[in-house]
Amino acid sequence: MKSAFLTPFLLFFLVLSFYTSAQVAYQKMPVEKLAAAYEKYKEAAITHRRFKHADLQPLIQKHGADFKLEELGKSVEGRSITSMKWGQGSTKVMLWSQMHGNESTATMALFDLFNFLEGKNDGYDELRTLLKNQLSLKFIPMINPDGADAFKRRNALDIDLNRDAISQISPEAVILKKARDDFEPEFGFNLHDQQIYYNVVNTPKQATISLLAPAYNYETEINDVRGRAMQTIAGMNELLQELIPGQVGKYDDAFEPRAFGDNIQKWGTSTILIESGGYQGDPEKQYIRKINFMIILNALHQIATRGYEQYTTEQYFAIPDNGFQLMDLIINEMQVKVKGEWYPLDIAIRRRETENAAGYFMSASVEDLGDMQIFFGFETLDATGLQYLEGKVYSTAFESVKDISEEKAIELLRQGFMAVKVKNGEARQVHSLPILVLKSTEKYSSGWMTGSATNFFLAKEGKPRYAIVNGYLIDLENLKNQEIRNRVF
Numbered sequence: 001m002k003s004a005f006l007t008p009f010l011l012f013f014l015v016l017s018f019y020t021s022a023q024v025a026y027q028k029m030p031v032e033k034l035a036a037a038y039e040k041y042k043e044a045a046i047t048h049r050r051f052k053h054a055d056l057q058p059l060i061q062k063h064g065a066d067f068k069l070e071e072l073g074k075s076v077e078g079r080s081i082t083s084m085k086w087g088q089g090s091t092k093v094m095l096w097s098q099m100h101g102n103e104s105t106a107t108m109a110l111f112d113l114f115n116f117l118e119g120k121n122d123g124y125d126e127l128r129t130l131l132k133n134q135l136s137l138k139f140i141p142m143i144n145p146d147g148a149d150a151f152k153r154r155n156a157l158d159i160d161l162n163r164d165a166i167s168q169i170s171p172e173a174v175i176l177k178k179a180r181d182d183f184e185p186e187f188g189f190n191l192h193d194q195q196i197y198y199n200v201v202n203t204p205k206q207a208t209i210s211l212l213a214p215a216y217n218y219e220t221e222i223n224d225v226r227g228r229a230m231q232t233i234a235g236m237n238e239l240l241q242e243l244i245p246g247q248v249g250k251y252d253d254a255f256e257p258r259a260f261g262d263n264i265q266k267w268g269t270s271t272i273l274i275e276s277g278g279y280q281g282d283p284e285k286q287y288i289r290k291i292n293f294m295i296i297l298n299a300l301h302q303i304a305t306r307g308y309e310q311y312t313t314e315q316y317f318a319i320p321d322n323g324f325q326l327m328d329l330i331i332n333e334m335q336v337k338v339k340g341e342w343y344p345l346d347i348a349i350r351r352r353e354t355e356n357a358a359g360y361f362m363s364a365s366v367e368d369l370g371d372m373q374i375f376f377g378f379e380t381l382d383a384t385g386l387q388y389l390e391g392k393v394y395s396t397a398f399e400s401v402k403d404i405s406e407e408k409a410i411e412l413l414r415q416g417f418m419a420v421k422v423k424n425g426e427a428r429q430v431h432s433l434p435i436l437v438l439k440s441t442e443k444y445s446s447g448w449m450t451g452s453a454t455n456f457f458l459a460k461e462g463k464p465r466y467a468i469v470n471g472y473l474i475d476l477e478n479l480k481n482q483e484i485r486n487r488v489f
């Protein structure tokens with residue numbers, strides 16, 4: 001009797017709970033809808049990678065009505081670190097960016113996301129309500145403001161915050177750990193940038209986004225916490241393959257006992273690492289910013305609906321590994337003379353960014369040489385039959401950089417001059433001439449061995465055919481437009 005009486009009630013509750021969960025059932029967000037949200041809400045005040053802590057403060061404050069702002073503490077140099085909370089759901093998600101100061105792509109996307117979350121009457125209210133009711137979001141943009149202002153990786157103590165999760169020497173690391181411990185999120189997003197030289201292993205495709213569910217022990221075991229992160233990543237990858245097919249890598253999961261991602265995973269938060277890499281034609285990473293916005297919003301939607309449960313850890317492991325096989329320029333079969341013998345060398349060159357007061361310039365050097373067949377160049381030159389040739393310094397000094405035209409520079413290169421002198425100007429000043437400019441020195445360095453600055457000619461019968469100026473390839477017979485960021489020496 002009793003059970004016969006209870007059955008209709010049980011059925012009623014079963015049906016009720018089915019409909020309750022059906023209200024938030026997971027349906028994939030269309031790419032176009034995510035893209036349109038970005039275009040509508042991107043933060044117009046941020047237009048490039050090198051924004052500063054001070055640039056963000058008014059942008060944080062303008063969200064003070066919809067978000068709960070809290071100053072968590074200050075960096076070594078006294079800059080504020082603020083958390084921004086939004087939503088009242090039971091699933092807690094924490095997102096933190098820029099613990100490495102020069103890794104700013106995701107910070108831009110977070111500010112786009114803040115604008116989006118604050119919007120209304122735009123066709124996205126249903127999504128917003130869902131996120132608001134299911135999730136409690138805690139954002140900490142720019143964990144390392146001192147590093148960000150100098151646009152360098154480490155903090156003002158020269159500590160890598162991502163090796164300070166346990167020792168807690170840096171105030172910034174203390175702030176991040178305390179934020180996690182106080183909030184105890186179910187999900188965490190650890191937002192970084194990786195070097196532009198990362199590729200999808202053994203392919204020439206740049207790893208524009210790399211993802212990782214960090215390991216929580218040396219054995220790289222999988223528990224529920226890490227498994228959930230892997231499932232969520234599998235869903236993110238599905239969207240990414242529509243946006244940037246073949247350009248998603250799985251970051252190395254070797255356990256690092258000092259890192260935040262690994263430890264936050266260990267402390268019970270399903271942690272997802274997003275690494276923003278490079279994308280051809282996007283030096284300021286504005287397209288990659290858009291991709292970040294789209295995959296983060298998509299992931300939040302997956303978490304709010306538990307949509308990640310439809311993905312498997314196998315799908316996560318099917319994402320190809322990251323490689324580090326990209327070079328700016330590879331020159332194959334260049335002839336080099338050593339002790340009277342000619343040797344054909346492949347050399348691989350990278351041009352790395354160096355900060356200065358006005359922005360940055362590039363500093364190119366030889367990364368490796370010999371057989372370079374496992375590497376891929378953004379540019380590749382077959383130098384068969386061409387010989388390495390040192391350049392000369394033009395003896396007559398110009399007044400200043402602006403008195404040297406590009407045509408003049410090319411004319412001098414064709415005559416075998418690699419460098420010109422100027423009377424006025426400052427060392428480290430940036431210029432865009434395809435020739436070396438000397439102010440504080442009479443000489444420049446060059447060479448073909450590993451670590452050498454790459455300033456030389458490739459010559460045929462002693463006549464310059466190509467110039468390699470600070471790693472930029474200049475075809476002296478077929479000039480092309482390229483953006484050059486050189487410095488005055």
Ligand SMILES: [Zn+2]
Nearest residue numbers: 100103192193
């Ligand atoms: Zn990083």
